[in-house]
Amino acid sequence: MSNHQLLYLSRADVESLALDMPTIISLLEAAFKEKGLGRVEMPPKPGIHTLPDAFIHAMPAFIPALNSAGIKWVSGYPENYKRGLPYITGLLILNDAETGLPYAVMDCTWITAYRTGAASALAAKYLARKQSEVVGILACGVQGRANLIALATLFPIKRVYAYDVLPEAQLCYVEEMSARLNIEILGASTPKQAVIESELVVTSGPILKHPTPTIEKDWLRPGAFASAVDFDSYWTGEALAQFDKLSTDDHAQFQYYRSVGYFQTTPDPYADLGEIVAGLKPGREREDERTMAMNLGLAMDDMAVAPEICRRARERGIGTWLAL
Numbered sequence: 001m002s003n004h005q006l007l008y009l010s011r012a013d014v015e016s017l018a019l020d021m022p023t024i025i026s027l028l029e030a031a032f033k034e035k036g037l038g039r040v041e042m043p044p045k046p047g048i049h050t051l052p053d054a055f056i057h058a059m060p061a062f063i064p065a066l067n068s069a070g071i072k073w074v075s076g077y078p079e080n081y082k083r084g085l086p087y088i089t090g091l092l093i094l095n096d097a098e099t100g101l102p103y104a105v106m107d108c109t110w111i112t113a114y115r116t117g118a119a120s121a122l123a124a125k126y127l128a129r130k131q132s133e134v135v136g137i138l139a140c141g142v143q144g145r146a147n148l149i150a151l152a153t154l155f156p157i158k159r160v161y162a163y164d165v166l167p168e169a170q171l172c173y174v175e176e177m178s179a180r181l182n183i184e185i186l187g188a189s190t191p192k193q194a195v196i197e198s199e200l201v202v203t204s205g206p207i208l209k210h211p212t213p214t215i216e217k218d219w220l221r222p223g224a225f226a227s228a229v230d231f232d233s234y235w236t237g238e239a240l241a242q243f244d245k246l247s248t249d250d251h252a253q254f255q256y257y258r259s260v261g262y263f264q265t266t267p268d269p270y271a272d273l274g275e276i277v278a279g280l281k282p283g284r285e286r287e288d289e290r291t292m293a294m295n296l297g298l299a300m301d302d303m304a305v306a307p308e309i310c311r312r313a314r315e316r317g318i319g320t321w322l323a324l
């Protein structure tokens with residue numbers, strides 16, 4: 001019998017640590033550089049699908065430079081809000097890279113939200129104009145929040161146009177986020193207003209396999225950057241074709257999603273974020289380029305951040321030790 005113990009961190013435990021966004025972005029930057037240099041092991045995520053447009057994915061990754069190995073088992077259920085449940089839920093396991101023994105299990109809701117926002121901001125660091133001040137947020141949920149927090153970490157944001165199909169979700173976002181970030185946040189009356197006014201645009205609604213996209217050609221200004229957290233659900237093929245540079249976070253996973261029915265009208269990405277961060281492919285080259293990050297969300301993002309959460313939890317005595 002082993003007397004090995006692992007640390008369990010509930011959602012409240014993880015949230016109470018409140019790992020700061022600059023740290024998350026820099027952990028992701030280090031991981032993406034490693035990925036660009038071919039030093040990350042990360043097979044495309046297998047999944048099961050118990051309902052249409054819902055998923056439960058297994059997401060393993062090993063980042064030797066960060067001594068991080070583990071897996072996230074994460075679900076996304078678009079109808080959950082009707083039951084008062086989060087869209088994204090799941091667990092993450094960290095394994096000792098020397099012995100394989102699991103040493104931590106944690107709720108992955110917080111980490112998924114924050115690392116996704118951080119990945120958008122990291123892409124924007126390389127692909128957006130540095131002085132971008134106006135943000136459009138389309139869908140005022142968890143991702144709409146985390147993406148704005150991350151963008152406000154790297155850019156001098158002055159104004160935000162926020163749109164949600166649910167007026168109460170939009171109102172709640174405007175009140176909460178303007179108080180939290182101390183910037184002007186205006187409710188947009190249409191998706192078009194949130195796009196045409198903005199230099200940085202984030203779409204974060206439901207991911208649909210057969211979307212009826214809204215954003216048309218010419219809505220996005222020349223020189224603007226967009227992050228499509230919800231894949232191609234919000235963008236028409238004509239609007240996507242207009243980007244001078246469309247990046248993703250992993251070519252293999254992008255092609256996998258295409259093969260199972262997503263991204264049917266999305267051009268092939270010119271680079272992945274790892275190649276850009278490692279300097280193998282250029283980021284923004286001209287002021288008037290329209291650029292987009294189509295980040296799919298990688299196990300590597302989670303494994304870049306999770307060991308730091310675990311380290312801080314141990315330091316502060318947070319969490320519950322469980323026998324293996």
Ligand SMILES: NC(=O)c1ccc[n+]([C@@H]2O[C@H](COP(=O)([O-])OP(=O)(O)OC[C@H]3O[C@@H](n4cnc5c(N)ncnc54)[C@H](O)[C@@H]3O)[C@@H](O)[C@H]2O)c1
Binds near residue numbers: 088
């Ligand atoms: N690419 C990634 O790495 C990644 C990671 C995590 C989540 N996601 C995706 O991000 C999306 C949002 O996740 P979340 O956790 O923020 O969900 P959430 O339930 O917290 O928020 C979704 C919001 O979208 C709104 N909405 C629905 N349809 C809309 C529309 N057409 N226009 C505007 N608003 C609309 C809802 O009212 C809600 O406020 C999901 O599609 C999820 O799968 C992607």
